Amino acid sequence: MQQEKPVQVPKNSLWGRLGRALFDLDRWHEIWVTITHNRSRSLLTAFGVFWGMFMLVLMVGAGNALSKGISSQVEGFASNSCFFWTGNTSEPYRGFRKGRRWDMLNSDVEIIRNKVPEAQYLSPMLFGSSGDKNVVRGDRGGSFRVKGCYPEYDLIEKSKIISGRFINDIDIAENRKVCIIGERVYEVLFQTGEDAIGKLIKVNGIYFKVIGVARRMANASIGGSTDESVILPFTTMQKAFNQGNVIHFLGATSQPGVRAKVVEDKIKETLKSIHQISPDDKEAVSSINIEDQFTMFNNLFIGINALIWIVGLGTLFAGAVGVSNIMLVTVRERTKEIGIRRALGATPQNIIGQVLTESIVLTVLAGIGGIVLGVGLLSAVGVALSQGDQFFKDPQIGFGMAVGSLSILLVIGTFAGFIPAQRAMMIKPIEAIREE
Template sequence: MNYGNLIVIALRALNNNKLRGFLTMLGIIIGVSSVISMLAIGEGSKRSIEKQIEELGANMVVVTPTNALVGGIRQNGVIVQTLKLEDYRAIESEVPYLESCSPYVTKSGQAIFGSYNTPTFIYGVNEDYMDIRRLTVAKGEMFSDQDMKMAAKVCVVGQTIVDNLFKNGEDPLGQVIRFDKIPFRIIGVLAPKGYNSMGRDQDDIIVAPFTTIQKRLLAIPYMHGIYASVVDEKYTAKVIQEITGVLRQTHGISGVQEDDFNVRSLEEMSAILTMATKVLTILLACIGGISLLVGGIGIMNIMYVSVTERTREIGLRMSIGAKGRHILFQFLIEAVIISVSGGIIGVLFGVGAALALRSLLGWPVSVLLYSVVISFLVCTFTGVFFGWYPARKASRLNPIDAIRYE
């Protein structure tokens, strides 16, 4: 028998049961589209995180106070007074391979100009902070060393602050805004950076000399943390080790005593976030895989029903010369056509759903070619695997018994 005829017969059989065939395909369509769209979301999130880390500076190191125990009560790291200006100076002068270093203090509050106000954060830093965080002044200038020595009430603002406070189109340069009743004169506007991968607005920021924030806003002698950048990423581990040694010495920590500070690099943060994203991607892919499995079981059930309904047809065909392998291939072809057709539609739906999420909701998605290829191959294999047993059963029917079947 011509195998081309087997394909024609299989197509004709599917055409006679269009609704049943489509419902069988539905499981494959949902499974394939789920796998592709879920993997696209996972990969998009991973790439977004990597891009964000790159924008922040992959060679950045952050020093923060640890949540220390005071009187048996673990204190929040923000209020722990373990990092002093002397620590910053020691790190800057003694640690090799450092490119930039900046202390930082921060406070949340209300920024006010005229009748407009907006909740935001003000960061007290030095000039090196701009290089560490890859920030640039688009308009005006950055504050100087002299401003820091004098604890000058000047600041540089992000574009969101400008949009929220200067709604009448005023030029922000030279204007005086108030933050917790302290006036600050705007001397620069930062270049826009948009939202990061966590959905935070990077332009919703005010930057001022750290001495000003320490003395005039917070009235504290300590720092909330230290930012530093390494000349090359390959020296990051060495710099972390050196910073740890310097701080243990300045803090008088010896032996097995617990550190009262944390030193972290963005590489570590990136690794943690990437691992979390991988786990999420695998979980999402498993959900799609379960849908494919359900779709495969649906194919097997329908093929069993088809074999039962067409038992007399199988007997007649075998009585006029069709062999068992012809019957086997006929039903396998039907199963593969269902799975491949469902796979093609599923690919289109999956890619379309991923692109729709990106355009309508702004989610970071990235459709991977390998996910499309693997999903298509898996759905084809699913059709063969789950269609083989019913097809084998049909090929082993006794022609005389099949013809007599009612």
């Protein structure tokens, strides 16, 4: 069989020139000698780029940590959710006086389901007392929050079920005396490693069977932290503690593709209509829109990131100007050497390539040093802050940012060496050799 000839790259092609430049050990040795010839000047020149990249890494890492920390405060909430509670009326209406106190009722939920089809999930809530050692098991006890809710509430404010399950529709329909306890409640009432599922605890004087242990996902929480709460079926809590048909709080999410603001406005309008409240009353129905909070945070992070990159890139380009100035000085000092090279047959492209390569190497080495030191410092800060809940969480940069930084360094190195390279190319061999 005839052997295939290996593919040969033309010597004058782009890839050929690039390959020769990469593997030309003499060129790299020459670059190293040039950079280390005046070490103090090289270090001071590189420091501008080093400091700019170091500060950029720190600022991006800090911005990411701030973003993660703030996002963790509302991590468990559905981004399209909103919540409602009652207040005193601020306007007289249809014979009712100003300042009237009113309550949401069980019947309101079904009316809202029918009149606000844009709402996907609805869950009324009740809050119980948290007196001294209101939750007891044997000789152990503590003071914890008590909540009553529907199964849908776990789709509005998500909690992590460590063991067991959450409330289901059968618990609601049969008014079962069951409960979910928070992680902190478990630690107080049970021994480490003990199975809590199926055990009885006394909540405000009434026994309930534990069906689940939950951990919070967000630092912020409605009616207190999930870790320190006991969650009961809504209907059971109403009957067991004589709550009547009153609702303390209402959570809702919008249908996919529908803004939470639409649901928020329609539910407010519906509640005002049911309870004879003026449509213009701004205080009778209070609400919070989580979608607006997410939008506000996103806009804040966009602004912070934009400011970080503007300041960081500005510092880097300031360092590049310093590199460019020093390279001009270097070219001026090496005028005679460049003239001799030209006289011996070096092409303008050879001279430009030499100067650009020196500039890029100096810039990239300084920038990599800034990246390494910045990442190391961020890692140390992350370890120091790893315990507890903070608004400043896991300060790190992404892999994409690191790759992007290296690309920026190449651009900056090329920019810094461009003007000196042009200056070197314009040197005439005869005049350069004559120069003392």
